[in-house]
Amino acid sequence: MLYLLLIPTDHFLVRLDRALDLSSVDEECADCYKWKPGKPGRPPWPAQLMFRLILLMFLFAVPYETQLVMELQANLLWRWFIGLGVLEKVPDHSTLYTFRKRLGPERFVRILTRIISLCQERGLIGNEDLYFDFTAVHASAVAFTPYQRALLLALALNRYLDLLEAGQAFDQPLLETLRGLVIEVALEAVDSKSLEKVSPERLEKSLARLEEKAAGMPQGPRWQEPVEKAVEEEAATTEAPPTDQKGLLKLARRLPAVLPQARGDLDARLGKVSNWEFCFGYLAGYVIDGLFGIITAVVPATANAWQAAFFAPALHQHQAHVPGKAKSLTIDSAFDFPEVYRVLDEAGIKGYVASRDHRSPKGRFGPECFTWKEGHLFCPNEQPMMAVQTHNDDKVTYQGQECATCGLREQCVGQEAQKSRTITLHPVHHHRWQENRVANRSEEHKQAQKRRLAWENVFGHGNTYHHGDKAPYRSQSMNDIAQVMTAIALNLEKMVRYVHRRQPLQARTST
Numbered sequence: 001m002l003y004l005l006l007i008p009t010d011h012f013l014v015r016l017d018r019a020l021d022l023s024s025v026d027e028e029c030a031d032c033y034k035w036k037p038g039k040p041g042r043p044p045w046p047a048q049l050m051f052r053l054i055l056l057m058f059l060f061a062v063p064y065e066t067q068l069v070m071e072l073q074a075n076l077l078w079r080w081f082i083g084l085g086v087l088e089k090v091p092d093h094s095t096l097y098t099f100r101k102r103l104g105p106e107r108f109v110r111i112l113t114r115i116i117s118l119c120q121e122r123g124l125i126g127n128e129d130l131y132f133d134f135t136a137v138h139a140s141a142v143a144f145t146p147y148q149r150a151l152l153l154a155l156a157l158n159r160y161l162d163l164l165e166a167g168q169a170f171d172q173p174l175l176e177t178l179r180g181l182v183i184e185v186a187l188e189a190v191d192s193k194s195l196e197k198v199s200p201e202r203l204e205k206s207l208a209r210l211e212e213k214a215a216g217m218p219q220g221p222r223w224q225e226p227v228e229k230a231v232e233e234e235a236a237t238t239e240a241p242p243t244d245q246k247g248l249l250k251l252a253r254r255l256p257a258v259l260p261q262a263r264g265d266l267d268a269r270l271g272k273v274s275n276w277e278f279c280f281g282y283l284a285g286y287v288i289d290g291l292f293g294i295i296t297a298v299v300p301a302t303a304n305a306w307q308a309a310f311f312a313p314a315l316h317q318h319q320a321h322v323p324g325k326a327k328s329l330t331i332d333s334a335f336d337f338p339e340v341y342r343v344l345d346e347a348g349i350k351g352y353v354a355s356r357d358h359r360s361p362k363g364r365f366g367p368e369c370f371t372w373k374e375g376h377l378f379c380p381n382e383q384p385m386m387a388v389q390t391h392n393d394d395k396v397t398y399q400g401q402e403c404a405t406c407g408l409r410e411q412c413v414g415q416e417a418q419k420s421r422t423i424t425l426h427p428v429h430h431h432r433w434q435e436n437r438v439a440n441r442s443e444e445h446k447q448a449q450k451r452r453l454a455w456e457n458v459f460g461h462g463n464t465y466h467h468g469d470k471a472p473y474r475s476q477s478m479n480d481i482a483q484v485m486t487a488i489a490l491n492l493e494k495m496v497r498y499v500h501r502r503q504p505l506q507a508r509t510s511t
Contacts, residue, residue, distance in 0.1 A: 016495075016496050020118070049083050058486055109484055160251065296318045325348060381412075466486045
């Protein structure tokens with residue numbers, strides 16, 4: 001009776017409840033629970049109730065689950081929406097953690113799939129023009145200082161040498177020599193100005209204290225497991241272990257990418273998300289349908305990931321969620337790579353790919369100035385170049401034939417002593433890249449990119465109102481769930497906005 005009297009019938013949550021049947025959540029999660037009626041112990045909270053509660057967190061951008069539970073205790077509308085009685089006990093935040101961990105990211109993706117199917121049934125997905133991009137998701141963590149990174153790297157190098165010693169196939173005197181270089185190599189690999197005045201003796205003392213402290217912890221520190229896992233994987237994939245300082249330094253420069261980089265979230269990574277922006281955390285990739293902006297696929301990644309590698313999984317996920325074949329897909333220059341063109345060709349989808357610039361030699365003509373005509377490579381002065389060497393990766397080195405008398409010699413060869421200009425490239429990939437550069441000048445491509453920029457509002461709205469740019473949890477698997485929930489919140493918001501269904505508000509029995 002209180003719900004019927006006090007809850008406004010035109011509130012967003014009421015309209016969402018009318019438009020959405022979440023009984024499928026109970027079916028999806030049924031096999032996650034071992035409790036059955038008649039068994040001893042308290043029955044678990046209903047899966048749909050827990051999912052609705054987490055959904056509220058992302059619909060209204062509540063920063064933490066502890067605050068979510070506190071607000072639920074006083075918010076009558078939220079109690080009604082999740083199916084909780086006025087006087088019933090509220091789940092605590094630890095129950096929400098257990099629920100997330102029990103379901104895992106894959107099950108949340110399946111729930112998203114059902115919501116996408118519902119959007120398609122109601123005519124909200126056109127599956128003609130698609131857009132794909134990533135947005136930065138900042139981690140709930142504090143990045144390690146350069147000194148802490150050097151300390152962790154030195155510890156990882158010692159663990160690596162321990163593995164070599166345990167294998168009993170490594171020269172012992174050489175092993176001791178490498179151990180003596182660990183501190184010096186760690187300081188050099190981190191390469192920070194703040195470490196210039198740090199003495200190796202100071203870092204060595206800190207390392208000894210860290211080892212002693214870790215040994216005194218029964219379950220070990222949180223960083224211990226990921227460090228040991230990273231070192232074991234490196235040892236398993238390295239064909240030849242280091243035998244000198246140079247080899248140890250190469251190893252030390254590879255390890256930071258897989259070692260923990262922050263306190264609080266050991267999975268977060270530092271990455272460059274644009275030409276001017278760095279992010280410490282994750283990336284969330286969305287495939288967006290061009291009809292109403294419904295998100296049809298979500299691919300999570302760490303911030304240091306190569307974005308183009310996630311294009312194929314994103315498109316395959318979209319194809320699994322939405323039957324039929326899209327006509328076009330528009331993406332930015334971060335995806336101007338041969339692997340992306342191959343995926344588009346195999347799918348038979350027209351790709352509007354913003355062209356990226358290849359790195360050019362300083363003060364000289366770059367790859368964009370070398371063009372193709374009838375299968376031959378021509379220099380900037382439109383003179384044919386000769387293939388002089390073919391490499392194992394199918395790249396070919398070309399050499400100019402008339403550079404000595406060319407009027408563009410200074411711009412092309414520069415002040416170098418060499419007599420002619422050489423350039424090494426992959427003929428097929430370079431040809432395709434130049435074709436795309438030409439296509440980008442067409443009005444068709446320009447309009448497609450304008451429409452892509454218009455749908456950037458999906459990312460902006462999600463970042464502002466639905467946790468799109470902030471990771472509320474402290475592990476990659478849990479933040480993968482958060483990214484899926486952001487997409488669910490955005491889709492449900494659009495579904496309520498564009499689908500009009502008028503039904504009287506009915507009281508729901510408390511769970």
